[in-house]
Amino acid sequence: MREESDQKSPHHHRHRARSPITPPPRSSSWLHLFNRMEQFWSGRDVRKNKEMVKHLLSSGVINSKKVAEVIETIDRALFVPDGAPPYVDSPMQIGYNATISAPHMHATCLELLEDYLKPGMRVLDVGSGTGYLTSCFAVMVGPQGRAVGVEHIPELSESSIKNIEKSEAATLLKEGSLSIHVGDGRLGWPEFAPYDAIHVGAAAPEIPPALIEQLKPGGRLVIPVGKISQDLKVVDKNSDGSLSVRVKFSVRYVPLTSREAQLRGR
Numbered sequence: 001m002r003e004e005s006d007q008k009s010p011h012h013h014r015h016r017a018r019s020p021i022t023p024p025p026r027s028s029s030w031l032h033l034f035n036r037m038e039q040f041w042s043g044r045d046v047r048k049n050k051e052m053v054k055h056l057l058s059s060g061v062i063n064s065k066k067v068a069e070v071i072e073t074i075d076r077a078l079f080v081p082d083g084a085p086p087y088v089d090s091p092m093q094i095g096y097n098a099t100i101s102a103p104h105m106h107a108t109c110l111e112l113l114e115d116y117l118k119p120g121m122r123v124l125d126v127g128s129g130t131g132y133l134t135s136c137f138a139v140m141v142g143p144q145g146r147a148v149g150v151e152h153i154p155e156l157s158e159s160s161i162k163n164i165e166k167s168e169a170a171t172l173l174k175e176g177s178l179s180i181h182v183g184d185g186r187l188g189w190p191e192f193a194p195y196d197a198i199h200v201g202a203a204a205p206e207i208p209p210a211l212i213e214q215l216k217p218g219g220r221l222v223i224p225v226g227k228i229s230q231d232l233k234v235v236d237k238n239s240d241g242s243l244s245v246r247v248k249f250s251v252r253y254v255p256l257t258s259r260e261a262q263l264r265g266r
């Protein structure tokens with residue numbers, strides 16, 4: 001086989017011959033080759049990211065065009081640790097007893113929050129982990145809006161910034177409408193409050209009062225609540241400040257806890 005491929009057929013040469021007025025195809029540049037190799041080793045493949053979106057659409061997880069668009073825009077492979085299959089619909093370990101949520105959970109939360117992620121709106125992502133969902137939020141609210149991630153493990157915060165810098169949300173991070181902060185997310189992030197949307201990516205035993213406080217009247221909070229068996233709660237703050245709460249379905253998230261408890265393995 002090897003001998004065969006080493007033989008240069010007439011076709012081989014014909015492919016290489018180019019008319020002098022045609023610019024060389026990009027595939028011949030070293031930079032392109034390097035990018036392809038980097039993509040191969042990192043498991044990145046925009047076509048597979050697209051296929052994942054198609055699957056989420058056909059299985060009815062995604063119904064919104066906007067949500068499909070943003071998931072297509074932010075390549076998931078940039079946020080999944082090296083060696084993990086990026087487009088498989090399941091959560092993955094990211095170290096520090098944390099996980100990146102499964103694509104269907106990200107999609108569900110984006111759909112639940114879509115109306116609260118219009119251009120110019122403000123969103124808080126508590127337990128931002130890899131930065132994947134914060135980036136999706138940032139793209140949806142755009143440069144006039146604000147997407148704020150809070151993560152209590154400094155190493156995860158740092159690596160999330162590196163992930164975002166490689167993604168389509170890089171400019172938003174650079175220009176400041178997207179920011180990631182190290183802190184205890186149970187206290188929210190008062191600096192940019194009130195928020196139209198708050199998402200919590202870890203399960204709280206009870207809804208932290210600071211998050212209710214930092215939610216705008218007319219805003220929505222999506223939060224998993226419970227210990228082992230948890231409910232994904234959708235909390236709407238009415239214009240008079242009262243709350244309407246409904247349960248979307250049962251979920252299993254890592255706990256929203258102290259840094260020490262998380263690193264101890266709870």
Ligand SMILES: Nc1ncnc2c1ncn2[C@@H]1O[C@H](CSCC[C@H]([NH3+])C(=O)O)[C@@H](O)[C@H]1O
Pocket residue numbers: 096098099100101126127128129130131132133150151152153156183184185186201202254255256257258259262
């Ligand atoms: N009290 C807390 N404050 C801030 N972050 C927390 C807290 N408790 C847990 N976390 C983080 O919450 C995250 C949940 S898992 C990561 C979820 C993220 N949406 C993603 O898909 O990448 C982990 O990164 C935890 O370190």
